[in-house]
Amino acid sequence: MHSRSHILTPFTEKLDELDQSLLKIGELARRNLKNAITGLFERDDDYCNNAIADDEEIDLLEMQIDREGLYIMSRFHPVASDLRSVIAAMKIGANIERVGDQTVNIARRARKINEHPAVEELHELDQVIELSSKMLEEALRACVEGNESLALEVKNMDKELDQLNKELNERLILRMQDDSSKIPIYLNLIFISRCLERIGDHAANVAEDVVFEVSAEDIRHLSSSQISKEV
Amino acid sequence: MTSPLASLPFSEPFADDVVCDQRFIEVSNFNFFYGKKQVLFDINLTIPARQVTAFIGPSGCGKSTLLRNLNRMNELLPGVSHSGTIAIHGISIFDPSIEVIALRRRIGMVFQKSNPFPKSIFENVVFPLRIMGKQSRSFLEETVERSLRAVALWDEVKDRLKESALGLSGGQMQRLCIARAIANQPEVLLMDEPCSALDPIATAKIEELIVELKKEFTIIIVTHSMQQASRISDLTAFFYLGKLIEFDQTQRIFTAPIQKKTEDYITGRFG
Numbered sequence: 279m280h281s282r283s284h285i286l287t288p289f290t291e292k293l294d295e296l297d298q299s300l301l302k303i304g305e306l307a308r309r310n311l312k313n314a315i316t317g318l319f320e321r322d323d324d325y326c327n328n329a330i331a332d333d334e335e336i337d338l339l340e341m342q343i344d345r346e347g348l349y350i351m352s353r354f355h356p357v358a359s360d361l362r363s364v365i366a367a368m369k370i371g372a373n374i375e376r377v378g379d380q381t382v383n384i385a386r387r388a389r390k391i392n393e394h395p396a397v398e399e400l401h402e403l404d405q406v407i408e409l410s411s412k413m414l415e416e417a418l419r420a421c422v423e424g425n426e427s428l429a430l431e432v433k434n435m436d437k438e439l440d441q442l443n444k445e446l447n448e449r450l451i452l453r454m455q456d457d458s459s460k461i462p463i464y465l466n467l468i469f470i471s472r473c474l475e476r477i478g479d480h481a482a483n484v485a486e487d488v489v490f491e492v493s494a495e496d497i498r499h500l501s502s503s504q505i506s507k508e509v
Numbered sequence: 510m511t512s513p514l515a516s517l518p519f520s521e522p523f524a525d526d527v528v529c530d531q532r533f534i535e536v537s538n539f540n541f542f543y544g545k546k547q548v549l550f551d552i553n554l555t556i557p558a559r560q561v562t563a564f565i566g567p568s569g570c571g572k573s574t575l576l577r578n579l580n581r582m583n584e585l586l587p588g589v590s591h592s593g594t595i596a597i598h599g600i601s602i603f604d605p606s607i608e609v610i611a612l613r614r615r616i617g618m619v620f621q622k623s624n625p626f627p628k629s630i631f632e633n634v635v636f637p638l639r640i641m642g643k644q645s646r647s648f649l650e651e652t653v654e655r656s657l658r659a660v661a662l663w664d665e666v667k668d669r670l671k672e673s674a675l676g677l678s679g680g681q682m683q684r685l686c687i688a689r690a691i692a693n694q695p696e697v698l699l700m701d702e703p704c705s706a707l708d709p710i711a712t713a714k715i716e717e718l719i720v721e722l723k724k725e726f727t728i729i730i731v732t733h734s735m736q737q738a739s740r741i742s743d744l745t746a747f748f749y750l751g752k753l754i755e756f757d758q759t760q761r762i763f764t765a766p767i768q769k770k771t772e773d774y775i776t777g778r779f780g
Contacts, residue, residue, distance in 0.1 A: 282778070283778055284776065284777045284778050285777050285778065285779065286777055289777065355735070355736055356776070357735065357739065357763045357764070357775050357776060358762075358763060358764060358765065358766055358771075358772050358775055358776050359772060359776065360776045361763075361764060362764070362765070493765075494764060494765030
């Protein structure tokens with residue numbers, strides 16, 4: 279992720295290990311999300327069950343990242359970019375763990391939907407899935423590459439995702455009025471959309487942490503125009 | 510003839526004079542040479558009053574040389590020369606009319622290795638006052654108590670002021686040297702790695718003392734400990750190969766330095 283060459287080799291090694299853990303938790307979260315979505319669209323509970331079971335590994339990795347970060351802070355007293363790297367890694371780890379939790383929620387709802395006959399409305403989720411997955415992918419890529427501009431793009435996608443989620447909710451609520459027999463399915467779809475929207479929020483948080491790591495700028499709670507002034 | 514420094518408002522409170530406070534010591538286009546070898550290159554630095562400024566950098570970067578120039582200690586070495594100016598309160602310390610002894614009275618110094626004199630604790634503290642001809646017993650006693658209290662040593666030694674200073678621990682000796690340095694109320698305290706020979710507890714006491722002393726004194730400290738600089742200084746100057754690379758708020762230097770050389774040094778990447 280980062281090329282480092284500290285005079286003190288164990289320091290470099292521990293930072294590299296932290297990077298590897300971050301890479302791993304990101305890969306797992308991405309894979310689990312893919313499994314949950316596949317389980318939903320292919321109506322295959324095995325995928326959903328895998329996504330649920332594998333979340334434990336994400337939880338353990340989050341704790342491992344915290345342990346590694348604390349170890350580096352207590353043993354090597356990192357400063358400047360190293361300090362930002364450790365802090366960002368610990369925050370990103372926590373956000374990805376939340377992505378894992380949302381993925382578990384999606385997988386559970388998918389199993390419930392799979393209990394019913396297939397519905398065409400599943401594809402109402404297409405855009406939300408596409409954008410939230412893209413945000414997660416690109417936030418993780420920005421993290422690996424230390425790519426500030428890509429991180430900013432991810433943050434800017436968040437509003438669009440919120441809008442897509444809102445529109446989907448409105449459409450499905452209208453359909454509930456037309457066909458009350460499908461209300462349980464529609465509610466689960468609304469819930470899944472909400473989870474995907476939350477995944478987008480976490481991806482945006484990861485993006486903010488990447489910007490902090492790269493440029494030491496704190497862009498949380500700033501509007502787009504304020505961010506363009508700051509960064 | 511009276512030294513111009515004697516008439517300076519050194520002992521006057523200048524809290525209201527923001528400009529004076531912020532531009533207390535001004536180093537301008539300063540170059541310094543040991544014989545033909547140039548060791549400081551075009552240093553420009555403005556040090557504010559009553560803050561702790563840390564000089565950091567690898568060995569041989571010129572930080573101690575600059576520190577020793579601030580009270581003209583380097584002039585004790587043969588073959589040295591300089592160009593540019595160092596001004597305190599806007600007055601050049603190299604002005605021909607400046608008395609070096611008077612200057613050093615205003616700018617105290619604490620060295621890496623504590624150097625108490627083979628005298629009693631009391632006599633160590635009052636030594637600079639005796640040189641100035643102060644003889645009043647009550648004044649000397651008041652000064653000893655005030656100075657030792659300021660360095661948090663009073664309670665530890667008040668019952669053995671007549672005993673030799675050489676019987677104190679390393680940390681106590683260093684605090685005694687600081688008490689001696691502040692006995693005649695200087696404006697500036699220069700510290701050249703004052704904790705490098707001390708254990709962590711003695712170091713913590715000196716650091717606490719430095720933070721306390723900055724309420725009254727302008728402190729400039731040379732340190733090789735990045736953690737020490739980040740713990741106690743308000744401003745940090747990073748030197749490399751005789752040049753000032755970066756000078757900024759300590760918080761900024763240790764979280765987001767601007768210069769790559771600074772980043773590489775403080776993160777331990779320098780090869």
